[in-house]
Amino acid sequence: MEEKKPESTNKNVKKANLLEHNSIKHILDESVSDIVKSCGYKEDVRLSNMKLILGTVIIVVALVAQFYNKKFPENRDFLIGCIASYVVLNGVLQLILYTKEKNAILFTYPPEGSFTSTGLVVSSKLPRFSDEYTLTIDSADPKSISAGKSVQLTKSVTQWFTKDGVLVEGLFWKDVEALIKDYAKEGEPKKKK
Template sequence: MQEKKAETGSKNPKKANLLDHHSIKNILDESVSEIVTSRGYVEDVRMSNVRLLLGTIIIVIALFAQFYKKKFPENRDFLIGCILIIYTKEKNAILFTYPPPGSVTSTGLVVSSKLPRFSDLYTLTIASSDPNSISAGKPVEFTKSVTQWFTKEGVLVEGLFWKDVGALIDEYAAEPKKKK
């Protein structure tokens, strides 16, 4: 435990409520984004912008439905389409990136995570944003207990977490490329 406390000496330690898995996942996901972007990957915000646009359209449709005396619009197909886009493209993604500048690969990354409810096992996956590309690497992942990265007080031991995520990024970058 002494080793963990020594590595948490940052100015603003990240603290989570250990009884709330959403709080834990949020801090880990934010840290993963920091780690990946610190490695030279630039965030691709196009999917987030599409999601915001679709959300705005849905809100406008809901406002029309609320304030006009007509039946709710028959927009079921539109809503199903929005859900399918989010489900098939985004899944559990927390970050989409462009390829790093000067890289020989033509695809960025999709970084996704899972922390099931009532579980301490955090799964982090790194895959290519275009899995059909010839320069796409094989997806890599790890599953570890969140208890390895947090102190009893709920402070994230960033050094340990950065080391694990950095090793996963290195593993993805070292994977041999697909051969055709």
């Protein structure tokens, strides 16, 4: 008779390689997205969809140029037009990434039933060779009258990980929720005295 091994009680443990910068940032960013969504914010995927569509058009232009050039090598004008289109579309994509996305990990709609008409832009930084993780929450539309002031949290990642690389989700959850509450408090209309 075969013995069954006891199953782990915590199947969803988030573990990072503490020697790998990207592993740590990925785990934290993924957790931030989960926490923000659990606070009633729905993800706004319009920018992601626009990038996917633009990327698909860029690939199609590159494929057309490649195969057209093989079939009709004498027609250089069409090839030059395809190359120019490819360069321009790539430039547009890079401009979107630089101006809109920056370090953003999540764009949201405003929570349902909220007085605000703008969602959030959640961004993070974990500089190379540093243990300081910075999480920033901004308004998705900073020019809106209901936009809150930007709030930021900077802490050492050693505060949230065990020596084995396991994320202590309770501590991290508490810090991120407090930051979301700070943002909501900054955006509330001030009471008149």
